Amino acid sequence: MEDRGRLDDVVEVHAAAFPRFFMTQLGPRFLREYYRCVIQYPRGILLTEDSGQGCDGFVSGFLDPAAFYRDLRNRRVRLALAALGGVIVRPSRLLILRANYGRVAGSAVQAGEPRTAELSSIAVRPSVAGSGVGSRLVHRFIAAARAQGAERVVLTTDAADNAAVNHFYQRLGFTCVRTFEARPGRMLNEYAIVTSRFERCETPS
Numbered sequence: 001m002e003d004r005g006r007l008d009d010v011v012e013v014h015a016a017a018f019p020r021f022f023m024t025q026l027g028p029r030f031l032r033e034y035y036r037c038v039i040q041y042p043r044g045i046l047l048t049e050d051s052g053q054g055c056d057g058f059v060s061g062f063l064d065p066a067a068f069y070r071d072l073r074n075r076r077v078r079l080a081l082a083a084l085g086g087v088i089v090r091p092s093r094l095l096i097l098r099a100n101y102g103r104v105a106g107s108a109v110q111a112g113e114p115r116t117a118e119l120s121s122i123a124v125r126p127s128v129a130g131s132g133v134g135s136r137l138v139h140r141f142i143a144a145a146r147a148q149g150a151e152r153v154v155l156t157t158d159a160a161d162n163a164a165v166n167h168f169y170q171r172l173g174f175t176c177v178r179t180f181e182a183r184p185g186r187m188l189n190e191y192a193i194v195t196s197r198f199e200r201c202e203t204p205s
């Protein structure tokens with residue numbers, strides 16, 4: 001059964017950590033629908049870190065990214081309806097949705113294999129950033145992906161003006177496997193880690 005409280009937490013932390021990102025601008029209903037797709041996808045992973053103050057952060061992703069994005073495209077009407085509120089409040093968001101539809105509905109990652117997991121989103125509440133929550137979430141994500149049979153975990157992040165986040169993944173053992181132009185003017189780094197190697201080298205805290 002769907003955990004509504006957990007979805008609310010994820011939407012709230014996403015909006016706080018990514019205030020200017022296009023998915024946030026499409027509104028909380030859209031975010032909720034997107035993360036619901038992750039939960040309902042049979043090989044989806046959505047993990048949260050909680051403290052006395054509530055939810056401190058979350059990580060989401062899925063095995064077999066090609067199958068997940070097919071699933072997402074099948075749900076495009078629901079996703080578009082969920083974005084409607086945000087578009088009515090500010091019609092210019094329709095342009096954002098059109099410009100970014102490919103990013104929502106298709107991975108930038110070259111990950112055709114079912115035994116690959118894509119870490120699609122990670123966010124920590126800004127007030128607790130830098131205190132180890134993000135690292136714990138990545139450790140847990142890799143362990144969960146491996147438990148479901150993933151041999152490697154891949155992700156993308158901006159190559160430019162994003163040194164702290166690139167450092168974050170490199171420090172955790174990810175290797176940058178390529179840098180590519182996702183769309184004109186937007187360079188992304190693709191990172192990968194072999195799940196078996198990670199579990200030999202790291203002891204999740």
Ligand SMILES: CC(C)(COP(=O)(O)OP(=O)(O)OC[C@H]1O[C@@H](n2cnc3c(N)ncnc32)[C@H](O)[C@@H]1OP(=O)(O)O)[C@@H](O)C(=O)NCCC(=O)NCCS
Binds near residue numbers: 122
């Ligand atoms: C990136 C993010 C998930 C890292 O989680 P975190 O809990 O802050 O990171 P941790 O405390 O586990 O690790 C800290 C390390 O990450 C780096 N880092 C990246 N972003 C940071 C931030 N906003 N604040 C503090 N450290 C950050 C630091 O350089 C630090 O490395 P160091 O210990 O060698 O100095 C989190 O800061 C965040 O949600 N940022 C905004 C959303 C985002 O950019 N997500 C990634 C999109 S690909």
